[in-house]
Amino acid sequence: MSYNNNVKILDCTIRDGGLINNFSFEDGFVRAVYDTCVGSHIDYMEVGYKSDKKIFTGNQYGPWKFCDENDIRRIVGDNNTGLKISVMADAERTDYHTDILRKTDSVIDMVRVATYAHQVPTAIDMIKDAHDKGYETTINIMAVSLLTESILNSTLEQLSKSEAEVIYIVDSFGSLYSNDIHKLVNKYMQYAKADRKKVGIHCHNNQQLAYSNTIEAIGHGAEFVDATIAGLGRGAGNCPIELILGFLKNPKYDLRPIIECIEKHIPAIKKQNNWGFDVAYMLTGLMNKHPREAIAFLDSKREDYTNFYDTMVNCD
Amino acid sequence: MSYNNNVKILDCTIRDGGLINNFSFEDGFVRAVYDTCVGSHIDYMEVGYKSDKKIFTGNQYGPWKFCDENDIRRIVGDNNTGLKISVMADAERTDYHTDILRKTDSVIDMVRVATYAHQVPTAIDMIKDAHDKGYETTINIMAVSLLTESILNSTLEQLSKSEAEVIYIVDSFGSLYSNDIHKLVNKYMQYAKADRKKVGIHCHNNQQLAYSNTIEAIGHGAEFVDATIAGLGRGAGNCPIELILGFLKNPKYDLRPIIECIEKHIPAIKKQNNWGFDVAYMLTGLMNKHPREAIAFLDSKREDYTNFYDTMVNCD
Structure with missing residues (x-):
């Protein structure tokens, strides 16, 4: 029995889970997820989006739609832990020049830029902005299952020249099978390796394949893995982090705090929200x-x- | 987009599902599953076990624990359809000489013998008995994840000489990963092909891998696939038949009757019984x-x- 020590786990429970309740999780749950990630030695926790308040107005959104520095610090303080903090920034929906502070003024460690293929020039500028401000960066190409081979190739060609350290495969619709995942990881790896980038994987569970496709991606070389506690996430949900820890068998991770978090917090969240396979x-x-x-x-x-x-x- | 026309689907909703309620499904549900399988052009429907009434006494068991000929015929009549009827017979728990009739006296088409490795001599005699009576037969080696390589090899060596037409991989505990499935299918295929047998796959969903492991097995050559409506089955349940039909894309199958059956019958079953990932x-x-x-x-x-x-x- 061996394990791959290069795989990093990113918990996006609050960020992807926030899509089911307009990011209105109570502080107690957000803090519980943070404490769980710290206790389980998860590598990254994504706390929400950096959405443009000029686009998303009104009172319907909770704080994790915007991730103001004060809101994050209310949960994590100065985050003197081994856990890194991530936010997601959507292309064309983020006032990144203004809302993403310099790293020296922020507790955030990583900015993940989410883009559709047609938004890539904007995404590349966002990556450069975040990189120059001092952050780790990733680029997440959404809805890859809709892209033709030639559009995907040219997208990867452009993004491989960006400052992003990780290029993510995102199965937004949960429509990919393992052979699709194998081909995509191999392709992404070609572009990524040439520029010393890594490949990431983010799956949805529409066909009960979020977890299996995630471990197929790991088997083919993906080293950044998105997962959520109890699979919490939009629609059919994401890859459950508890399954990934069981699979990886890396002794640095501890499954027990995640089981505790599921016991204490998931039943209440389940009562108020729907997610998971259907x-x-x-x-x-x-x-x-x-x-x-x-x-x-x-x-x-x-x-x-x-x-x-x-x-x-x-x-x- | 192509499909593999050699794959046969066996619905075991009533048989594996019966393990969660002592086989006490009402006739209305059993008939609905039968009508669904006929309407969807499923290849086989397994209606239950042929358990020994001298071992399983008392009133706690419903009819599908025993599958008396009259009980089956109450549902399927003479079964003048394209659907074949299957029963499971556990080694050492079946009075097969007495309780399995000659094929000419039965509406059953196939007898599936389930065995642990240490029961193989009994299983081989059961297969011969059923084969000689005129049935199609399969052999299902339970809990393969517990077997050493050498015990599995000698088990397969013996079973490959039996009359069984299909040798099944059974992941009883839902503990196998895709690379385990690949190795097992390749191994089973070696033994099976030499004697013109086929390989089958039966998965459980303990790690959310029942469906993905089933399609991995198909990709490596398995041609008999167990599945159940809504994944109904013991514990974490089985591979959902609705997902398999979606994957196979064989135009001979029709997904719509399965969706109808889920709509009309699964909510009531869910109210009274627990199954599925946890x-x-x-x-x-x-x-x-x-x-x-x-x-x-x-x-x-x-x-x-x-x-x-x-x-x-x-x-x-």
Whole structure:
């Protein structure tokens, strides 16, 4: 029994989980996730988005949509721990010149830029901005399952010249199978290795493949792994961090604090929010579509799955 | 987009699902599963066990523990459909000479003999008995994750000489990873091919890998695939048949009747029974153990996962 010591785990429970409740987690839960990540020796914790307050106005969003420095410090203080703090910045939805402070003024360690292929020039400028301010950076190419080979190649070609240290495969719709993952990791590795970057993996569970695809990616060389406590995340959810720790068998990680966090906090979150595999998500995943129709179906407590199936099969 | 026309799907919703309620499904549900399998053009439906009534006495068991001919015919009549009917017969728990009728007197098409490695001589005699009576037969080697390489080799050597048409890999504890599945399928294929047998796969979902391991097995040559509606089955459940149909993309199968069955019947079954992934099952799967402790933990409505973790980690 051996393990790969190069794999870093990024917990995005609050960031991806925030998508199901407009980032309105109570401080107690955010602090519990932070304490769990510290106690389990997780490498990174992503606390939310750095969204542009001029675009996202009104009172419907909780603090983790914006990750103001004061909000983060209310939870982590000066974060004198081994855990690094990450935020996600969406291309075209972030006032990055203003809202991302210099690293010397922030407790944040890493900025992850999320981009669709058509936004890559903006994303590259965002990476440069964050890098120059002193942060570690990653680039996360969203919805890779929609990209043609030639668009993906040119996207990777451009991003491989950026300052990002990690290029992420993001299966936004949970529609990829293991052979897709193998091909994508191999391709990303070619571009990444040439520029001494690493490859990351972020999966969704629409077809019950989030965890298996994550470990397939690790087997093919991915070294940054996104996961969440109890798989908390939009729609069908993410790769559960408890499964990844069990798989990796790296003695530096400790599973017990995660089990404790699940016991103490997940039942209350489950009462107020929906996430996790459902046949409705399977159908959107199978059809390589955004899960929004399935989310709406389940949020409205509908149970007429056959009608939903017919609608999905017969839409354009 | 292509598909493998050689893969046969066996629905074991009632048989493996029966393990969670002592085989007491109402006729309406059993008939619904039968109608669904016929409508979806599934290849086989397993209706239960042929258990020895001298061993399993008392009133706690429903009819699908024994699968009397009259009980099966009450549901399927003479089964003038394309769906084949299967039963499972456990080695040392089946009075096979008496309880398995001649094929000419039965609506059953296939007898699947389930055996642990130490019961193989009995299993071989059971296969011969069923084969000589006119049935298709398979041999299902249980708990393969506990077997040493040399014991597995000698088991396969013996079983490859039997009349069984299919040799099944059974991940009873849901503890195998994809690389284990690849190695096992390759090994089983060597023994099976020499004697013109096929390889089957039966997975459990303790680590959320039942579906992914099933499609990994298909990719390496397995041609008999066990699955259940909504993953219904003991503990963490089985590979969901709806996911397999989506993956295979074989136009002979129809997903819609399965979605209908899930809509109409699964909510009521869910209200009365527990199955599906849970962290407790993850822990037994990780430790390559029978899920009985996790089943007892969940059946007693316990929520003290940290205590359960400590008990599992510290037991022998």
